[in-house]
Amino acid sequence: MKDLEQLNQAMQAVMQAxxxxxxxxxxxxxxxxxxxxxxxxxxxxxxxxxxxxxxEIRSLDPAAHILAEEGTGDQVASMxxxxxxxxxxxxxxxxxxxxxxxxxxxxxxxxxxxxLGYIYDVMAEKLYAGGPQVGVTLNGKPLKAPADLDLSExxxxxxxxxxxNDRFHMQQITTISLGPxxxxxxxxxxxxxxxxxxxxxxxxxxxxxxxxxxxxxESLGLVVSQVDGRPVDMLSSGAVLIATKxxxxxILAIS
Amino acid sequence: MKDLEQLNQAMQAVMQAxxxxxxxxxxxxxxxxxxxxxxxxxxxxxxxxxxxxxxEIRSLDPAAHILAEEGTGDQVASMxxxxxxxxxxxxxxxxxxxxxxxxxxxxxxxxxxxxLGYIYDVMAEKLYAGGPQVGVTLNGKPLKAPADLDLSExxxxxxxxxxxNDRFHMQQITTISLGPxxxxxxxxxxxxxxxxxxxxxxxxxxxxxxxxxxxxxESLGLVVSQVDGRPVDMLSSGAVLIATKxxxxxILAIS
Numbered sequence: 094m095k096d097l098e099q100l101n102q103a104m105q106a107v108m109q110a111x112x113x114x115x116x117x118x119x120x121x122x123x124x125x126x127x128x129x130x131x132x133x134x135x136x137x138x139x140x141x142x143x144x145x146x147x148x149e150i151r152s153l154d155p156a157a158h159i160l161a162e163e164g165t166g167d168q169v170a171s172m173x174x175x176x177x178x179x180x181x182x183x184x185x186x187x188x189x190x191x192x193x194x195x196x197x198x199x200x201x202x203x204x205x206x207x208x209l210g211y212i213y214d215v216m217a218e219k220l221y222a223g224g225p226q227v228g229v230t231l232n233g234k235p236l237k238a239p240a241d242l243d244l245s246e247x248x249x250x251x252x253x254x255x256x257x258n259d260r261f262h263m264q265q266i267t268t269i270s271l272g273p274x275x276x277x278x279x280x281x282x283x284x285x286x287x288x289x290x291x292x293x294x295x296x297x298x299x300x301x302x303x304x305x306x307x308x309x310x311e312s313l314g315l316v317v318s319q320v321d322g323r324p325v326d327m328l329s330s331g332a333v334l335i336a337t338k339x340x341x342x343x344i345l346a347i348s
Numbered sequence: 349m350k351d352l353e354q355l356n357q358a359m360q361a362v363m364q365a366x367x368x369x370x371x372x373x374x375x376x377x378x379x380x381x382x383x384x385x386x387x388x389x390x391x392x393x394x395x396x397x398x399x400x401x402x403x404e405i406r407s408l409d410p411a412a413h414i415l416a417e418e419g420t421g422d423q424v425a426s427m428x429x430x431x432x433x434x435x436x437x438x439x440x441x442x443x444x445x446x447x448x449x450x451x452x453x454x455x456x457x458x459x460x461x462x463x464l465g466y467i468y469d470v471m472a473e474k475l476y477a478g479g480p481q482v483g484v485t486l487n488g489k490p491l492k493a494p495a496d497l498d499l500s501e502x503x504x505x506x507x508x509x510x511x512x513n514d515r516f517h518m519q520q521i522t523t524i525s526l527g528p529x530x531x532x533x534x535x536x537x538x539x540x541x542x543x544x545x546x547x548x549x550x551x552x553x554x555x556x557x558x559x560x561x562x563x564x565x566e567s568l569g570l571v572v573s574q575v576d577g578r579p580v581d582m583l584s585s586g587a588v589l590i591a592t593k594x595x596x597x598x599i600l601a602i603s
Binding site (some may be wrong): 190 | 543
């Protein structure tokens, strides 16, 4: 286990270095491009931060495969061996228009097993780190598992398209809960589930949106599944639910 | 103007003292009661913080009238003279269930004129303070007025009942914008409009929800009105829009 602990410490240092670089670049004008729509953005900082993270991961784990949002990594068709999944800036819309409420995320899977995860809420300076074997920390201190609250006992993280269009019974789900919250970043909202601020989060996600979060959530006794309860596939996109056990059970009975 | 500047400095110190007390009390078990529903909460900290704020305001401005959310202050039927409007904990649901994303707010109106305002995002430690005569500061440093972006150029602050039920064309408004954000606290969302993180915020609000925000927003060149464009009344509740000039213009054309 020593190697994994060393890797965990090294990756936390990498995330901190990445944060410092992102903060420094935020002082300059951003270069913003649209990917698929005016709501799907990428900036020079997404690219430079992905380059940095991929470079650092290659140094730490040269034989690994790396799946990265902006395409700097490898073509990854299998979860065999070491697979790192990287989102250099999650919530790029917030990054561009709020300079706040965005996250950097990295997950490591070994032969498909969730092993290490990192979510960095950059502006709040909160680094969630670890995994099932090394434990989960927030800024280096052990993070307590959130209480296993039912859906009716907590706030629920939503995405606006699912809420407005009532996909997956999102309106019923949030009505049973104490209310919806919409932050516009999977990383931020998943970190709020880890912190016990939300009893769950449901959104249409791509692998890099939830790879880190799944590792951390499962390490804390939370559950991660597709919206119909089936296991998630780390190489495909879909509606993903991250929740307490009790909230998941209530939601699966609705969906 | 010296008196108003002294009052502004004194009130910032009061807000900081209030924050320290709230943080200290958060270490103990909260006493939570429902007011009108399971989503309308009040805690021992709302009460104790209101007591503190009202006491401090009475010391600074003995002849003033004070309208306070939890009823500690006066029956206020007129905006003549000095009227202070106090929300000791805005976003009590977040305070109870997230221990995050709540605000303390105080506004001073003199003969109906917005004069001083304070919004304290307690956990992010961001104190927005000032007014049209003394200027607006964030943690003591001058706050730049946000850019006059149009609705389509920014994110929009919504409340979940208005979004889900499409009241006041909220779905169309957020579709024109870059997307809705829902934080569950008027104080937090209004502070995001002040900071330029949102181009506007529309919600059903009571006087203490927007009294401070109106002072600060108008001081920064933002506009505050009812959803149909009529002036707000500081002694009644209704759908209130706080936005950039251009976003307001676009929204009024829709509504």
